Amino acid sequence: xxxxxxxxxxxxxxxxxxxxxxxxxxxxxxxxxxxxxxxxxxxxxxxxxxxxxxxxxxxxxxxxxxxxxxxxxxxxxxxxxxxxxxxxxxxxxxxxxxxxxxxxxxxxxxxxxx
Numbered sequence: 265x266x267x268x269x270x271x272x273x274x275x276x277x278x279x280x281x282x283x284x285x286x287x288x289x290x291x292x293x294x295x296x297x298x299x300x301x302x303x304x305x306x307x308x309x310x311x312x313x314x315x316x317x318x319x320x321x322x323x324x325x326x327x328x329x330x331x332x333x334x335x336x337x338x339x340x341x342x343x344x345x346x347x348x349x350x351x352x353x354x355x356x357x358x359x360x361x362x363x364x365x366x367x368x369x370x371x372x373x374x375x376x377x378x
Contacts, residue, residue: 269336271308271344280308280346287375291356293348294372305339307332307347314351324354331366339373347372 271277284297309328311321328347339345347369357365 291353295346302342310348
């Protein structure tokens with residue numbers, strides 16, 4: 265994913281957490297925050313330790329990044345997002361497949377009204 269589509273600074277994450285709205289599903293939580301500009305949408309990923317060890321967490325982040333990138337054209341500009349994985353997501357993706365993960369991201373985006 266290109267740098268302009270990523271949240272990288274702690275203060276950007278904090279702004280989304282403090283001022284954004286959250287929606288959740290069984291395996292994902294999405295915080296969204298409308299920025300003042302019409303720049304491209306930016307995303308940050310958080311995969312807590314409860315999800316698994318470092319290898320599992322990095323695999324989940326890569327899968328989330330790829331599934332998000334595939335939906336980037338559908339996501340409105342001028343918003344920042346933080347997508348948080350919940351425990352059990354890694355096992356569910358392994359059992360159900362990558363397409364299932366894309367559907368879950370679509371579901372949480374739909375709940376957010378994006």
